[in-house]
Amino acid sequence: MRAVIIGAGIVGAACAYELQREGFQVTVCDPGVIGGGATAAGMGHLAVMDDSPAQFALTSYSQALWRELAEELPPTAEILPCGSLWIAADAEEMAEVHRKFAYYSERGIPVEVLDSQQLAEAEPHLRPGMAGGLLMSADGVCYPPCAAEWLLRSVSVIRARVVRLAEGEVTLDRGSRLEADVIIVANGTAAVDLFPDLPLAPRKGHLLITDRYPGWLRHQLIELGYLKSAHSTTADSVAFNAQPRATGQILIGSSRQFGAVNGEIDPPMLARMLQRAFEYMPGLAQLASIRTWTGFRAATPDKLPVIGHAPGYSTVYLATGHEGLGISTSLATAKLLADQLMNRESRIPREPYLPGRSYSHD
């Protein structure tokens, strides 16, 4: 069986890896470098999240897969088992810490509640007087483009754009065609070029990386206010997000903007994002920044990815719409697709992510 995968981001790479293990002869097409799209722009936080039961199922399944894979990944994939710390600024957010604690512990995810002082000890550069936090010790961080490169190390990758899709066949920009028994559309936000009806919207984000300050930051930090801001599916927002890199660098995020079409730095938005970060960690303002950039997340109305058989085709499958969690959920995405292709049950229900669903949201 031959499979053609459109897109060499982390999602396409994970699908290629999985299908190759199932015995498919896999070819991946991408006009750019491996992992050069959203995969290079993102933060690489490997997180379990619980916005919805389906999001929890996918992120926790995928995290277990990352843990297994971490044993094999090369040092360039920069796996850092730093854990995540959700920061509660006030009593209301602390109530959310306790709710999350109950939710995760019931489901076997290792979590710990930190009070104000324990939080200050865990991250001395946080502003004093935070209400507390939730430590998720199984979360981690990776460097996604190198993980993608490793997943594709023995897969044939063609440097070309797919310009047309038909049953069992793709046409490349250089005019040639590739036949396949299975075609997987994993080209992120660009999936709408091939499937104009997909409800995908690009959601722009800014990030900034500092010079190397080993030990300055210990955990991936996320403010719980993020729940309020990232929940909004329309308004522009910023949230404090800081990540320690294996190099000692600190990656600072994040912003979410709809309707932005070009990838240029938007100085007022970047300033807003950094202002938010300095409110949480004033000392960040003293560190040297070396680079800022932007990327686009592929957002769906119900905040779940699109994984599975494409309506109207028998040979085409979709794997896109992973919004801000595509690194985390890439490995489980590939498993669900492979299970569907092989007519097997999956470890978690596949229905919430199927392309033909209603996409309704609250």
Next chain:
Amino acid sequence: MIELFINGRGFFVKEGTTAAAAVLTCGTAQFRSSVTGEPRAPLCGMGICYECRLTIDGVQHARSCRIMATEGMRIETT
């Protein structure tokens, strides 16, 4: 003259000396190590190349060619 400390040792330098010049005149050629462990020292002398970074008064990655030596300054090579 100004007294400053390089890796904990006291030295006197002339007023108007940059931190980079102070470190060089006091006999240290290696300011820092690159990521791959290569020795590094000032190159451009005007704040562009970032090769002259030192920890100055506790601030890491300070470009020493752009900073004047001051009384009691503590400089660490890395």
